[in-house]
Amino acid sequence: MFELLGIPPQALFGQVMLGLINGAFYAMLSLGLAVIFGLLNIINFAHGALYMMGAFVAWFLLQYLGLGYWWALVISPLAVGLLGAALERLLLKRIYGLDHLYGLLLTFGLALIIQGLFQNEFGSSGQPYAVPPALQGGHNLGFMFLPTYRAWVVGVSLTVCLVTWFVIERTKLGSYLRAATENPALVQAFGINVPRLITITYGFGVGLAALAGILAAPIYQVNPLMGADLIIVVFAVVVIGGMGSILGSILTGFGLGVMEGLTKVFYPEASNTVVFIIMVIVLLIRPAGLFGRAS
Amino acid sequence: MRSNGASTELAPARTPRHLLIAFGIMVVIGVVAPFLMYPLFAAKVLCFALFACAFNLLIGYTGLLSFGHAAFFGFAAYVTGHGAKVWGLPPELAILAGTAAAAVLGLAFGMLAIRRQGIYFAMITLALAQMLFFFCVQAPFTGGEDGIQGIPRGMMFGILNLENSLTLYFVVLGIFLAGFLLIYRTVHSPFGQVLKAIRENEARATSLGYNADQYKLIAFVLSATLSGLAGSTKAIVFQLASLTDVHWGMSGEVVLMTLLGGLGTTFGPVAGAAILISMQNYLAQLGGWVIVVQGVIFVVCVLTFRRGVIGELARLLKKPL
Numbered sequence: 001m002f003e004l005l006g007i008p009p010q011a012l013f014g015q016v017m018l019g020l021i022n023g024a025f026y027a028m029l030s031l032g033l034a035v036i037f038g039l040l041n042i043i044n045f046a047h048g049a050l051y052m053m054g055a056f057v058a059w060f061l062l063q064y065l066g067l068g069y070w071w072a073l074v075i076s077p078l079a080v081g082l083l084g085a086a087l088e089r090l091l092l093k094r095i096y097g098l099d100h101l102y103g104l105l106l107t108f109g110l111a112l113i114i115q116g117l118f119q120n121e122f123g124s125s126g127q128p129y130a131v132p133p134a135l136q137g138g139h140n141l142g143f144m145f146l147p148t149y150r151a152w153v154v155g156v157s158l159t160v161c162l163v164t165w166f167v168i169e170r171t172k173l174g175s176y177l178r179a180a181t182e183n184p185a186l187v188q189a190f191g192i193n194v195p196r197l198i199t200i201t202y203g204f205g206v207g208l209a210a211l212a213g214i215l216a217a218p219i220y221q222v223n224p225l226m227g228a229d230l231i232i233v234v235f236a237v238v239v240i241g242g243m244g245s246i247l248g249s250i251l252t253g254f255g256l257g258v259m260e261g262l263t264k265v266f267y268p269e270a271s272n273t274v275v276f277i278i279m280v281i282v283l284l285i286r287p288a289g290l291f292g293r294a295s
Numbered sequence: 296m297r298s299n300g301a302s303t304e305l306a307p308a309r310t311p312r313h314l315l316i317a318f319g320i321m322v323v324i325g326v327v328a329p330f331l332m333y334p335l336f337a338a339k340v341l342c343f344a345l346f347a348c349a350f351n352l353l354i355g356y357t358g359l360l361s362f363g364h365a366a367f368f369g370f371a372a373y374v375t376g377h378g379a380k381v382w383g384l385p386p387e388l389a390i391l392a393g394t395a396a397a398a399v400l401g402l403a404f405g406m407l408a409i410r411r412q413g414i415y416f417a418m419i420t421l422a423l424a425q426m427l428f429f430f431c432v433q434a435p436f437t438g439g440e441d442g443i444q445g446i447p448r449g450m451m452f453g454i455l456n457l458e459n460s461l462t463l464y465f466v467v468l469g470i471f472l473a474g475f476l477l478i479y480r481t482v483h484s485p486f487g488q489v490l491k492a493i494r495e496n497e498a499r500a501t502s503l504g505y506n507a508d509q510y511k512l513i514a515f516v517l518s519a520t521l522s523g524l525a526g527s528t529k530a531i532v533f534q535l536a537s538l539t540d541v542h543w544g545m546s547g548e549v550v551l552m553t554l555l556g557g558l559g560t561t562f563g564p565v566a567g568a569a570i571l572i573s574m575q576n577y578l579a580q581l582g583g584w585v586i587v588v589q590g591v592i593f594v595v596c597v598l599t600f601r602r603g604v605i606g607e608l609a610r611l612l613k614k615p616l
Contacts, residue, residue: 109593
């Protein structure tokens with residue numbers, strides 16, 4: 001086999017693939033954060049905890065009801081989305097008039113509660129979740145071995161992201177959403193139920209996080225802390241991309257995942273920090289973010 | 296972030312009497328505390344009280360929410376621990392080295408973070424602190440998962456034996472009071488008035504000719520430096536510097552202490568630190584539930600108790616505290 005820069009192509013493309021998968025999670029999570037922030041003006045710190053819950057709901061379904069991956073793929077985002085809608089109605093609704101930093105503090109508290117409860121119940125070790133039979137195995141592409149499940153994850157998340165983009169930018173519901181982001185009072189005056197739109201948006205955003213959690217379950221195991229560190233990386237992704245553009249969020253997420261994968265090949269020591277280092281560079285060169293507008 | 300409106304009037308020429316009385320009560324409690332409870336526990340409360348006061352300087356008076364203050368606290372603890380244990384520095388120089396390291400780190404983080412406003416500021420500080428956390432996991436001098444253990448306390452200024460827990464406590468009390476008074480002086484100076492003006496309306500402060508970024512940076516560095524002082528002192532008290540101190544959980548704890556005590560109040564962070572540390576102590580047998588309880592306090596504070604303990608007290612007394 002040929003080699004690239006002294007790295008066997010198996011390792012190189014394997015890491016790039018893993019990077020794409022991480023990038024898929026970054027993209028789905030930062031997309032949800034951006035949509036929620038647009039309408040609620042809240043940075044949802046509980047996003048990582050709800051991503052974790054998505055994976056756990058899938059695990060519960062398998063463990064106690066015998067419902068497999070395909071059921072979980074539908075039920076879990078719905079369940080977590082409903083929980084999110086309830087949280088929005090009961091708690092978040094009460095702080096819209098306040099400085100948006102309170103939203104960060106409130107959702108941080110929610111994240112601590114959710115993560116703490118799961119950690120008490122399941123400890124810090126992971127619960128294995130098997131890859132569904134239909135997606136086991138893989139293909140030899142000649143230059144690398146491609147596990148089917150990994151290709152599936154990238155494909156699904158890319159599709160979900162693009163559908164989200166289409167719904168927000170090209171449909172009537174999306175136009176309401178964009179209008180309400182610009183001026184909620186005016187949109188309400190036109191007879192659109194903005195509070196319900198807000199609830200739906202929050203439910204949708206956290207449902208997206210839950211979907212990412214299920215996709216991650218067979219790769220990373222189901223762990224109470226799986227979202228805790230991830231959410232901080234996603235914050236850095238949001239700072240790098242800026243929350244102004246949906247396609248920008250998707251592109252930034254996948255791009256940074258691949259960068260992280262490449263760093264794992266060439267300089268593994270920095271693989272944990274490379275996203276943060278890129279954030280520092282972006283802040284120095286383009287403070288508003290790659291796709292952001294200067295405020 | 297707006298605090299209770301109580302502290303927004305112009306600084307009076309002399310310190311109001313009720314503040315002097317409150318300060319007196321705090322000092323008396325500080326002096327008798329080591330005789331009523333375990334001195335090391337009281338010293339721990341003081342370290343975190345100073346940390347929370349330093350944090351409050353930023354959120355309460357400048358309106359900047361930093362979610363990465365554990366970086367300054369924890370990194371200063373590592374530098375102090377390394378200085379005292381490996382370089383054999385006396386405690387006063389080790390603490391100074393830790394504090395100076397936090398100041399340099401604060402300058403670097405501050406210059407990056409103030410390039411974005413509001414919610415982005417919080418996310419950037421959190422991300423930078425996480426970067427430092429990973430650095431501390433890998434750097435050889437931090438001892439990885441073990442941390443730096445058995446940091447020698449030594450002789451302060453060559454005469455005060457810090458192995459004696461009462462001596463140690465009163466040295467910590469002195470450091471705390473010095474930091475507390477420095478923050479009070481800063482807040483009630485013309486500089487502090489400009490910080491409040493930036494908090495209330497940054498665009499207007501800029502239009503009046505103040506360089507808002509410069510003021511924010513100075514406040515950030517000062518806050519980071521004093522957080523470092525708290526972390527360095529903590530390293531000497533517990534003879535330990537570990538990854539817990541630089542973890543984002545610690546950043547969350549200092550936010551909670553300040554919020555619980557009262558954002559933008561003089562004595563709130565001290566009360567908040569005392570309540571939270573006591574709670575952790577008494578609830579320690581509950582294990583993992585402490586995190587859940589902290590989360591619940593966060594939610595309750597934000598929803599119904601935004602003035603905090605001291606802020607509510609000040610409202611009852613109709614005097615800023």
